[in-house]
Amino acid sequence: MPELPEVETVARTIYPHIHNCVFTNSELLKLSSLHPLSMPLSTLTGMRICKVSRRGKLLVFTLEAADSYIKKIEVPQFLIIHLRMTGRVFSTKANEASGNHTRCKFGLKKPDGTPIQLFFDDTRTFGKILVATSKILDAWPFWHDLGPEPFEINTQEFAKRLKGTRALKSALLDQTVIAGIGNIYADESLFQARILPGRAANSLSGKESNALLSAIKDVLTRSIAQCGSSIRDYLDADGNAGAFQNTFMVYGRGGQPCKVCGNSLCKTRISGRATVFCPHCQK
DNA sequence: TCCTCCCTGTTC
DNA sequence: GAACAGGGAGGA
Numbered sequence: 382m383p384e385l386p387e388v389e390t391v392a393r394t395i396y397p398h399i400h401n402c403v404f405t406n407s408e409l410l411k412l413s414s415l416h417p418l419s420m421p422l423s424t425l426t427g428m429r430i431c432k433v434s435r436r437g438k439l440l441v442f443t444l445e446a447a448d449s450y451i452k453k454i455e456v457p458q459f460l461i462i463h464l465r466m467t468g469r470v471f472s473t474k475a476n477e478a479s480g481n482h483t484r485c486k487f488g489l490k491k492p493d494g495t496p497i498q499l500f501f502d503d504t505r506t507f508g509k510i511l512v513a514t515s516k517i518l519d520a521w522p523f524w525h526d527l528g529p530e531p532f533e534i535n536t537q538e539f540a541k542r543l544k545g546t547r548a549l550k551s552a553l554l555d556q557t558v559i560a561g562i563g564n565i566y567a568d569e570s571l572f573q574a575r576i577l578p579g580r581a582a583n584s585l586s587g588k589e590s591n592a593l594l595s596a597i598k599d600v601l602t603r604s605i606a607q608c609g610s611s612i613r614d615y616l617d618a619d620g621n622a623g624a625f626q627n628t629f630m631v632y633g634r635g636g637q638p639c640k641v642c643g644n645s646l647c648k649t650r651i652s653g654r655a656t657v658f659c660p661h662c663q664k
Numbered sequence: 665t666c667c668t669c670c671c672t673g674t675t676c
Numbered sequence: 677g678a679a680c681a682g683g684g685a686g687g688a
Contacts, residue, residue, distance in 0.1 A: 382682065413670095438683080465683060467672085482672095505671045507683070523684080547665065556684080564682065613674080613681075653667070654682065667688080676679075 383464040385531070385561030386604035387615050387623065388435045391470055395440075395618035396433040398472040399499060402489035403429045403447040409510075414484040414503060416461075416511035418521055424457050425487070425512055437527050437560030439463055440470065459518065461511040462501060467614045468508030473498045485510055504614065526557045531597050534559060540590040543582045550578035551652040553597075562597065564654050565610055565632045570597040572631045577663045578656050579649075603628070631657040 383391065407422035409415055415422070425444070432443035442460040462470060467482075472489075475496040479486060484506065487499040501510060511521070518524045529538065542558045543549070552558050553567040562570070571578050573596035576589055585593065604610060609623030612633070616622055626633075630640055635648025639659040648657050 384683095463683085466681075504673070505682095507671065545665085551665085554683080652665095655680085665688105667686105669685090669687105670683105672681100674680085676677100 382466050382563060382565070382612060383468065383609075383615055384438055384563035384566055385435070386566070386601055386625065387609035387617075388438050388440055388464065388561075389605050390609045390617045390623065391464070392433045392435045392440055394621075395470055395472065395499075398497070398618065399430050399433070399489060401429060401431065401492045402497065402499075403427065404487060405490050405496070406488040408486045408488075409484075410479060410486065411484040411503075411506060413506060414501070414508060414510055416463075416509040418511060418513065418517055420455070420457050420512040420514070420517070422485070422487075422510075422512060424455075425460065428457060430460075430489075435561075436524075437530070437556055438563065439524075455514060457512045458515055459511075459513050461513060461518075463509045463511075465503070465505075465507035465509070467504040469500075469502045469614070469616060471500055471502075471618045471620065473500055484508070523556070528555075528557050528559045530560055531562065531594075531601055534594070536591045536594055539594045540585070540587060543585060543590060545583055546581045548578060548651045549576065549580045549582045549585070549593075550654070550656060552582040554652060554654065559597075561601075564656075565612075565629075566597070566600055566604070568632045568657055569630060570600045572659060572663060573600055575663050577660075578651055578658050631659065633657070 404425040428444040429447040431445050434441045440462040482502045482504045484503045485501040553562050574593040604625040607625040610625040611622035635657045642661045644661040
């Protein structure tokens with residue numbers, strides 16, 4: 382399930398394949414995979430991919446008009462893909478056929494003229510494609526309200542954002558509080574910081590909230606270094622699995638012994654999400 | 665602030 | 677054949 386480290390890995394691995402490629406045609410195979418606010422896919426034609434980046438869990442392709450003589454009334458500046466649970470993005474040769482779960486195919490032309498394709502596959506069809514101007518992005522509440530990047534937030538700002546009496550884990554999953562954290566990295570970060578997931582968000586001492594932010598940054602950094610976590614579906618743009626799942630301390634380990642103290646790990650549900658923690662190590 | 669729903673493949 | 681996986685929208 383792609384969270385920040387996985388999306389970062391996809392952005393890094395897809396970039397060399399499609400940098401400076403120009404859209405020639407696009408085919409939407411599943412209507413619901415297109416975000417309601419999206420411009421038509423046809424507006425991509427003639428646009429060049431000049432950058433691939435990540436914002437939270439969103440994959441962001443930055444576009445520019447390939448030819449100065451293209452005079453469209455409104456040209457899209459971004460192609461945004463949210464992989465959600467099972468989305469995959471990868472490039473293929475020009476004549477590659479769609480798979481069972483291919484939701485969108487983009488025809489591209491490399492700078493040397495070679496045609497290739499960019500596929501968006503998504504088994505559970507939760508993922509979304511959004512072709513947009515910056516004006517459309519501003520009008521998209523999710524984008525507009527997206528919290529700061531974990532690597533860009535400072536300790537004071539982070540502490541300020543942990544308000545309210547809801548469970549700390551709920552706050553970490555809330556993308557308006559901090560961007561990019563999902564179920565895996567919430568549990569792993571809370572364990573590393575030795576803080577219980579059910580604690581009220583506003584109950585942390587200054588020392589604890591600093592420890593939590595440090596843990597988040599450290600966990601995410603280590604995961605990116607291992608190309609993310611592959612649980613069920615996730616593969617990067619080159620079809621490679623990540624390796625961070627091999628170092629999970631708590632996620633998916635309910636009932637198993639804690640790797641630090643040996644006591645049995647507890648499994649519960651917070652915000653409807655499976656949550657695993659060590660009742661002995663975490664306070 | 666919490667719950668339900670969306671969706672499909674895998675596991676029990 | 678039910679339970680489960682879960683990010684985010686939308687409603688209670």
